[in-house]
Amino acid sequence: MRDNGRILLAHGAGGRLTHELIESLFLRRFENKSLAALDDSAEIALPDSDPARAARIAFTTDGYVVQPIEFPGGDIGRIAVCGTVNDLAMLGARPLGLSAAMILEEGLEREILDRIVGSMAAAAREAKVDLVTGDTKVVERGAATRMYIVTSGVGLIPPGVSLSGRNARPGDAVLVSGTLGDHGVTVMNAREGLGFEGDLRSDAAPLNGMVENMLSETDGVHTLRDLTRGGLGTALNEIAGASGIRIDIDEAAIPVRSSVQAGCQMLGIDPLYVANEGKLVAFVEDRCAHAVLTAMRSHPLGRDAVRIGTVSAGEPSVVVHTPIGGARRLLMLDGDPLPRIC
Amino acid sequence: MRDNGRILLAHGAGGRLTHELIESLFLRRFENKSLAALDDSAEIALPDSDPARAARIAFTTDGYVVQPIEFPGGDIGRIAVCGTVNDLAMLGARPLGLSAAMILEEGLEREILDRIVGSMAAAAREAKVDLVTGDTKVVERGAATRMYIVTSGVGLIPPGVSLSGRNARPGDAVLVSGTLGDHGVTVMNAREGLGFEGDLRSDAAPLNGMVENMLSETDGVHTLRDLTRGGLGTALNEIAGASGIRIDIDEAAIPVRSSVQAGCQMLGIDPLYVANEGKLVAFVEDRCAHAVLTAMRSHPLGRDAVRIGTVSAGEPSVVVHTPIGGARRLLMLDGDPLPRIC
Numbered sequence: 001m002r003d004n005g006r007i008l009l010a011h012g013a014g015g016r017l018t019h020e021l022i023e024s025l026f027l028r029r030f031e032n033k034s035l036a037a038l039d040d041s042a043e044i045a046l047p048d049s050d051p052a053r054a055a056r057i058a059f060t061t062d063g064y065v066v067q068p069i070e071f072p073g074g075d076i077g078r079i080a081v082c083g084t085v086n087d088l089a090m091l092g093a094r095p096l097g098l099s100a101a102m103i104l105e106e107g108l109e110r111e112i113l114d115r116i117v118g119s120m121a122a123a124a125r126e127a128k129v130d131l132v133t134g135d136t137k138v139v140e141r142g143a144a145t146r147m148y149i150v151t152s153g154v155g156l157i158p159p160g161v162s163l164s165g166r167n168a169r170p171g172d173a174v175l176v177s178g179t180l181g182d183h184g185v186t187v188m189n190a191r192e193g194l195g196f197e198g199d200l201r202s203d204a205a206p207l208n209g210m211v212e213n214m215l216s217e218t219d220g221v222h223t224l225r226d227l228t229r230g231g232l233g234t235a236l237n238e239i240a241g242a243s244g245i246r247i248d249i250d251e252a253a254i255p256v257r258s259s260v261q262a263g264c265q266m267l268g269i270d271p272l273y274v275a276n277e278g279k280l281v282a283f284v285e286d287r288c289a290h291a292v293l294t295a296m297r298s299h300p301l302g303r304d305a306v307r308i309g310t311v312s313a314g315e316p317s318v319v320v321h322t323p324i325g326g327a328r329r330l331l332m333l334d335g336d337p338l339p340r341i342c
Numbered sequence: 343m344r345d346n347g348r349i350l351l352a353h354g355a356g357g358r359l360t361h362e363l364i365e366s367l368f369l370r371r372f373e374n375k376s377l378a379a380l381d382d383s384a385e386i387a388l389p390d391s392d393p394a395r396a397a398r399i400a401f402t403t404d405g406y407v408v409q410p411i412e413f414p415g416g417d418i419g420r421i422a423v424c425g426t427v428n429d430l431a432m433l434g435a436r437p438l439g440l441s442a443a444m445i446l447e448e449g450l451e452r453e454i455l456d457r458i459v460g461s462m463a464a465a466a467r468e469a470k471v472d473l474v475t476g477d478t479k480v481v482e483r484g485a486a487t488r489m490y491i492v493t494s495g496v497g498l499i500p501p502g503v504s505l506s507g508r509n510a511r512p513g514d515a516v517l518v519s520g521t522l523g524d525h526g527v528t529v530m531n532a533r534e535g536l537g538f539e540g541d542l543r544s545d546a547a548p549l550n551g552m553v554e555n556m557l558s559e560t561d562g563v564h565t566l567r568d569l570t571r572g573g574l575g576t577a578l579n580e581i582a583g584a585s586g587i588r589i590d591i592d593e594a595a596i597p598v599r600s601s602v603q604a605g606c607q608m609l610g611i612d613p614l615y616v617a618n619e620g621k622l623v624a625f626v627e628d629r630c631a632h633a634v635l636t637a638m639r640s641h642p643l644g645r646d647a648v649r650i651g652t653v654s655a656g657e658p659s660v661v662v663h664t665p666i667g668g669a670r671r672l673l674m675l676d677g678d679p680l681p682r683i684c
Contacts (some may be wrong), residue, residue, distance in 0.1 A: 003452070005449060005451060005452050005453060006448075006449050006451055006452060007448060007449065007450040007451075007455065007480055008448060008480070009445045009448050009480050009482065010479075010480075011446070011478065011480050012478055012479045012480030013444065013480075015645050018478060021478065022476075022478070025452075025455065025456060025459050026459060026476060028472045029459050029462070030446075030461040030466070030472065032465055032472040032473075032474060033641065034474035034475065035472070035473060035474050035475060035476070036648050039682065041475065042439060042441075042474035042475035044439050044496065045473065046388075046397055046399075046438070046498060047498065050558070055388055055397055057388075057399070057438075057496065059439055059441060059474060059475055059494075060441070060475055060478065060494050061441035061442070061443045061477055061481040061492070061494050062443060062474055062477045062481075063443040063444070063445050063477050063478075063492065065479045065485075074487055091400065096399075097376065097384060097386050097401055098385050099384075099401060099402070099403035099494055100403070100620065101403045101405040101443075101494075102405070103405050103407060103445070103492075104349045104353070105349070106349060106351050107348050107349065107350075108349040109347060109348055109349075110345070110348060110349065111347060113349065114367060117367050117368060118371055120372075121370070121371040123370055124372070126533065130370045130372065130374040130376065131368075131377060132374060132376035132377050132384035132401060132402065133365075133373075133376065133377060133383065133384035133402055133403055134368060134377070135403055135404045135405050135492075136353065136354055136363065136405075137354045137405040137406075137490075138349055138350065138351050138352075138353050138354030138355075138681075139354075139407050139409045139490075140351065140681075141482065141485065143407075143485075143486065143487045144485065144486060145481065145485050146488070147480075148445055148479075150403070150405065150443040150477075150492035150494075151444075152401075152403050152441055152492075152495055154386065154399065154401050154492035156388060168385070170673075215560050218637055230395065252668070259573060260456060261557040262505070276548065288431075291621065292490075295541060305680065316655075333590050334351060339480075339482075339667055340481065340482075
């Protein structure tokens with residue numbers, strides 16, 4: 001895909017072009033260890049006279065431009081809060097506080113804004129975190145689509161916890177916390193009026209409670225990543241690259257609702273690249289896989305958790321094994337099959 | 343001003359309507375001490391076995407939608423970095439890390455984006471802080487005006503430092519760090535092609551270095567506020583309300599460049615309400631006023647620092663004394679004389 005020196009929608013899709021943009025533009029300008037790690041959150045050690053005692057905080061930000069702003073199972077406010085809580089949780093951090101910067105379109109109905117803000121407050125209560133600071137800007141009619149929200153979050157990383165996309169190792173089990181693709185297909189259905197019936201609902205939810213359970217069971221968790229923009233396919237490729245590992249996935253083990261499967265077929269997209277807002281992938285030592293799965297399944301948000309694959313040494317790559325014995329490389333996505341899904 | 347249940351540009355102006363929106367919408371939904379303080383940053387105490395030893399962090403966020411995105415003396419990237427560093431500095435915090443969430447319009451030239459990101463990196467170097475995490479979203483052509491940036495920041499509040507808009511006290515001296523209105527009039531001139539000549543330049547700059555100097559001189563600094571959206575007039579009204587004090591200002595003492603004065607006269611606006619991006623107001627104990635002023639003036643960004651007024655007990659209010667002996671109440675601004683200035 002050629003960009004002729006201009007920004008394309010695909011630069012925001014979370015796939016190959018997003019990575020290329022981040023590397024050529026941001027990593028070149030801002031050289032520091034936290035940013036270069038490209039994890040869901042940055043880790044910052046507080047200065048302390050005793051470095052071993054230094055508190056470590058996680059810090060993250062995400063913009064939300066989803067259209068429509070309300071959809072079954074959630075809205076832009078809910079995913080803004082959940083997404084940021086989840087990014088903190090992926091470093092094992094307990095949230096200390098959230099911020100919200102709202103960019104509102106002139107003429108937005110206050111009633112709708114009130115509903116969205118109420119949804120943010122409800123999601124923050126679920127995650128047991130306070131929204132402690134914010135900002136509101138208004139742009140002229142047409143200069144935004146109803147509203148955009150940017151949430152940021154600060155969390156405390158417990159002593160001894162060290163999770164990163166660079167930490168996955170040969171032998172690790174690959175676990176997912178539940179069905180894939182629900183959020184993205186739900187938003188597409190709502191936006192395009194595709195008319196899919198049934199149980200389509202966004203899975204937007206704060207995962208920090210489930211992650212606390214997982215981490216309290218074992219010290220064998222190496223990597224967590226929430227499966228937002230770009231879906232499982234992008235997350236696995238990022239981790240394979242960052243950790244220098246090969247990941248083999250059993251396609252038949254990946255949980256996808258039949259309604260989501262049907263929606264993906266009609267849209268001509270692969271559920272492995274569709275955004276989720278309440279699902280994660282975990283890389284854990286094989287000996288701990290059972291205990292971590294049990295911890296996930298004992299939490300309402302991890303009822304459908306399963307093992308889907310295994311890590312081995314080898315050229316960084318993701319290989320999917322199909323039920324009929326085939327194998328295919330799962331690549332980073334090039335374009336943007338589902339724009340403005342989060 | 344009636345809103346008929348819809349969001350107006352003035353809701354984002356930082357004046358009375360912004361406050362009304364924050365109170366009716368956000369404070370009602372999110373009840374917590376940090377948010378209710380309405381300071382430039384939220385203060386969060388980290389959990390610690392010894393509460394007296396607990397580290398305190400400052401956390402802040404701000405959205406930037408300025409038009410045009412480049413103007414004399416700065417650009418949207420520079421004010422995004424400086425504004426967030428300054429919000430941390432207003433609690434006396436030393437910046438630990440910044441985040442940036444970019445919302446880009448499809449079709450934006452990469453060359454321009456590269457220049458803005460380079461400007462952000464330069465401002466971060468000036469402030470001696472790293473940009474440690476970020477996010478990029480792209481919206482369709484027309485759904486944003488070139489680009490919006492939301493920056494957030496985390497800082498460490500040194501032990502013993504406690505600054506807040508609620509801490510100003512009768513007897514305090516009121517100091518400003520330099521000339522007012524430069525940023526807002528420069529952006530209006532660039533956007534509307536008003537053709538003012540001369541020394542009009544945005545004052546966008548990171549104030550954390552100067553604030554460190556001020557705080558190292560004395561423990562008599564009670565309140566700092568940077569004079570962004572809404573200008574000095576709004577900041578003084580906020581502090582008068584939060585601290586329950588009367589503030590008397592000597593209009594003749596307020597430093598305004600003649601070019602800014604001329605621009606304001608032509609635009610029919612009061613420089614006291616015009617946004618700055620590198621100026622602060624300080625409330626300090628009278629006995630320390632000289633030492634703090636000296637510390638400010640010894641820093642390049644505080645060369646023109648002066649005392650402009652005094653705090654007394656009384657009904658929360660701001661009274662401006664004119665050179666010819668008159669006095670007028672300075673009220674919170676109602677509408678938005680200068681939309682999208684930051």
